[in-house]
Amino acid sequence: MEKQELIAKINEVLADEFEVEVSEITPEANIKKTLQLDSLSLVDMVALIEETFGVSIKGAEVASIQTFGALYDFVHERM
Numbered sequence: 716m717e718k719q720e721l722i723a724k725i726n727e728v729l730a731d732e733f734e735v736e737v738s739e740i741t742p743e744a745n746i747k748k749t750l751q752l753d754s755l756s757l758v759d760m761v762a763l764i765e766e767t768f769g770v771s772i773k774g775a776e777v778a779s780i781q782t783f784g785a786l787y788d789f790v791h792e793r794m
Contacts, residue, residue: 716794722787728767742784768794
């Protein structure tokens with residue numbers, strides 16, 4: 716999957732699941748603030764990304780992924 720396709724799919728999946736506009740999801744945006752995630756919904760987001768894209772995200776890695784740009788890079792590198 717090309718990176719632009721991957722970005723579009725991640726944005727679509729997250730916007731649908733967390734009921735935000737796709738336009739709010741930008742590479743610089745903070746994931747937790749944009750999606751209004753608490754610790755439980757953060758776990759849901761990680762599970763959704765893992766299941767949808769077949770990647771594994773460890774706890775320490777979750778903490779280092781603050782923006783959507785970092786998430787795109789992380790998933791792209793592991794696919």
